[in-house]
Amino acid sequence: MQSKTSFNLWYALVTLLTLLVLQSMWSRAVRIEQIPYSQFQAYLAEDRVDEVRIGRDRIQGKLRDPQEGEAPQFLTVRVDEELADNLAQHNVRFAGEIENTFLRDLLSWVVPVVLFVAIWMVLIRRMMGKNGIGGGFMSIGKSKAKIYMEDDVNVTFADAAGGDEAKAELQEVVSFLKTPDKFQRLGGKIPKGILLVGPPGTGKTLLAKAVAGEANVPFFSISGSEFVEMFVGVGAARVRDLFLQAKEKAPCIIFIDELDALGKARGVSAMGHDEREQTLNQLLVEMDGFDARSGVILVAATNRPEILDPALLRAGRFDRHVVVDRPDKAGRRDILEIYARDVVLSPEADLDVIAAMTPGFAGADLANIVNESALLAVRRDKEQIGLEELQEAVERVIAGLEKKNRVLNPAEKERVAHHEVGHALVALALPGSDTVQKISIIPRGVAALGYTLQLPTEDRFLMTQSELENRIAVLLGGRIAEELVYNEVSTGAQDDLLKATDIARSMIKAYGMSPKFGQVSFDRDPRSQFLQTGQPQPVGDYSELTAHEIDCEVRRIMDEQYNRVHGILGARRDVLREAAAFLLDKETMTGDELHHIATQAAVTALEASVAEVIGS
Numbered sequence: 001m002q003s004k005t006s007f008n009l010w011y012a013l014v015t016l017l018t019l020l021v022l023q024s025m026w027s028r029a030v031r032i033e034q035i036p037y038s039q040f041q042a043y044l045a046e047d048r049v050d051e052v053r054i055g056r057d058r059i060q061g062k063l064r065d066p067q068e069g070e071a072p073q074f075l076t077v078r079v080d081e082e083l084a085d086n087l088a089q090h091n092v093r094f095a096g097e098i099e100n101t102f103l104r105d106l107l108s109w110v111v112p113v114v115l116f117v118a119i120w121m122v123l124i125r126r127m128m129g130k131n132g133i134g135g136g137f138m139s140i141g142k143s144k145a146k147i148y149m150e151d152d153v154n155v156t157f158a159d160a161a162g163g164d165e166a167k168a169e170l171q172e173v174v175s176f177l178k179t180p181d182k183f184q185r186l187g188g189k190i191p192k193g194i195l196l197v198g199p200p201g202t203g204k205t206l207l208a209k210a211v212a213g214e215a216n217v218p219f220f221s222i223s224g225s226e227f228v229e230m231f232v233g234v235g236a237a238r239v240r241d242l243f244l245q246a247k248e249k250a251p252c253i254i255f256i257d258e259l260d261a262l263g264k265a266r267g268v269s270a271m272g273h274d275e276r277e278q279t280l281n282q283l284l285v286e287m288d289g290f291d292a293r294s295g296v297i298l299v300a301a302t303n304r305p306e307i308l309d310p311a312l313l314r315a316g317r318f319d320r321h322v323v324v325d326r327p328d329k330a331g332r333r334d335i336l337e338i339y340a341r342d343v344v345l346s347p348e349a350d351l352d353v354i355a356a357m358t359p360g361f362a363g364a365d366l367a368n369i370v371n372e373s374a375l376l377a378v379r380r381d382k383e384q385i386g387l388e389e390l391q392e393a394v395e396r397v398i399a400g401l402e403k404k405n406r407v408l409n410p411a412e413k414e415r416v417a418h419h420e421v422g423h424a425l426v427a428l429a430l431p432g433s434d435t436v437q438k439i440s441i442i443p444r445g446v447a448a449l450g451y452t453l454q455l456p457t458e459d460r461f462l463m464t465q466s467e468l469e470n471r472i473a474v475l476l477g478g479r480i481a482e483e484l485v486y487n488e489v490s491t492g493a494q495d496d497l498l499k500a501t502d503i504a505r506s507m508i509k510a511y512g513m514s515p516k517f518g519q520v521s522f523d524r525d526p527r528s529q530f531l532q533t534g535q536p537q538p539v540g541d542y543s544e545l546t547a548h549e550i551d552c553e554v555r556r557i558m559d560e561q562y563n564r565v566h567g568i569l570g571a572r573r574d575v576l577r578e579a580a581a582f583l584l585d586k587e588t589m590t591g592d593e594l595h596h597i598a599t600q601a602a603v604t605a606l607e608a609s610v611a612e613v614i615g616s
């Protein structure tokens with residue numbers, strides 16, 4: 001914008017100058033001579049004036065027959081009549097003075113214009129600055145500056161440690177890019193969009209880049225927030241531009257960071273969100289428009305998949321989701337090792353110790369630790385980075401992280417481990433529960449401190465009463481495990497209780513599973529939520545007495561399950577402790593590992609009792 005405006009100014013100046021020069025040349029060509037008024041009077045007296053044009057204070061005229069060396073036209077400034085007569089009588093040579101108003105005129109109109117332009121420029125520049133546009137008005141929509149393109153990416157999967165599951169999924173994309181024909185041989189379509197989901201700093205950008213590096217294709221990247229602009233239509237133009245550029249370079253990877261900034265669910269109240277909505281629509285249109293055979297693969301990252309517009313996640317768009325989670329202990333060690341390669345580490349600095357100290361840390365935090373420790377070592381004039389520096393760096397980073405996200409203290413971690421193993425053991429003990437896949441005490445998100453991942457063995461459409469009861473039991477398992485080990489519960493079971501109570505309430509109100517009420521449903525008509533009648537729905541069309549009885553029934557179910565789980569876990573206290581210790585150490589464990597510990601404990605117990613019998 002800068003260059004454009006000054007360019008225009010220069011234009012104006014040059015034109016003005018040219019005009020001035022032309023004017024003076026013209027007046028010279030016509031040859032008008034400026035003469036004193038007394039001279040004019042003399043011409044008049046000699047009858048030499050042919051014609052005059054009289055202005056307010058100037059008189060311009062032609063001489064009748066100009067002599068050699070005389071200009072044919074003249075210009076004079078009028079002098080007061082009386083004064084002129086007087087002066088003429090005394091033979092004074094006199095002339096009117098031409099006031100030069102040029103400068104005054106110039107100032108009177110040029111200064112305001114210049115001021116106006118200057119203020120306008122300052123304002124515009126400020127506006128642009130705020131929105132981070134370097135290019136200005138003229139380049140809006142082109143946005144070439146902000147689309148980063150790397151032709152030759154030298155990041156590979158080896159640079160991203162941990163997250164093996166994510167890498168395995170992405171490996172497939174690499175093969176797509178490398179040998180598209182192989183996958184299309186039978187008419188299959190290559191996925192267009194891959195969504196990387198995970199907390200910040202876990203290496204989503206790194207992985208996307210590694211895909212480009214491994215497949216040896218160009219990598220376009222842009223952040224979702226950069227699409228969202230002040231002016232309606234600009235974001236959409238950017239999306240178009242991005243895809244246009246990418247198609248030229250295909251096969252390639254387009255990486256959109258912070259997809260949530262752009263892809264938030266389109267609200268009902270669209271007030272003020274027109275721009276984002278347009279941009280999002282444009283993205284959807286572009287995604288539908290391009291053919292994956294062209295070899296453009298879209299990779300996006302978000303840490304808030306739940307707020308994304310469902311249209312983005314539909315089949316044919318971002319339908320592949322790859323979870324990039326915080327690394328577990330082994331993963332953290334590997335990441336530390338990658339960064340330790342670039343610094344001078346003392347041989348006795350044990351990275352395992354640091355990995356054990358840093359549950360919940362993301363890759364970016366670990367990279368930061370290594371860097372901090374290097375700085376610390378330099379400050380201490382050391383030749384190598386020792387364990388001390390690493391540990392101190394961890395403390396520093398933790399202090400910074402504590403504000404941002406959860407880093408569990410050891411006591412909390414132990415409690416979470418028992419809690420999670422509690423869930424898993426109950427699931428293991430109850431026949432017909434979903435199999436336990438993975439138990440983890442790596443903090444995730446805001447609420448969950450750990451999680452037990454159960455996967456159903458088959459798709460379910462119906463659930464029996466005992467299966468629902470088992471679900472409640474598994475949910476209660478965590479809380480009861482805490483109770484058994486610590487004789488006290490914590491706030492960590494809030495979500496479990498909520499879910500369990502919901503199931504129990506549905507069993508009674510919706511599914512008619514209470515012998516007390518018989519074949520009655522107290523649930524609202526499930527269709528009513530689709531038939532938006534505009535009428536407020538009654539909360540429950542039953543009496544207060546019934547409501548009270550429902551509450552009693554819910555409590556009965558919960559109590560029954562509580563006792564049941566108490567029995568199950570009470571008999572497995574040893575396994576509970578052992579598995580929790582294992583989990584504390586490794587941070588994640590598979591269902592098989594838990595099963596192994598449980599069988600091992602059962603065998604030991606059996607042996608003990610056999611020995612006892614034999615001994616007695």
Ligand code: ADP
Pocket residue numbers: 159160161162163199200201202203204205206207301335338362363364365367
């Ligand atoms: P995200 O996009 O998930 O917020 P980034 O990919 O930008 O995270 O990661 C930030 C930095 O953290 C990376 O540049 C890299 O140095 C480091 N990092 C994160 N995860 C890993 C990992 N798994 N292995 C190696 N380095 C990592």
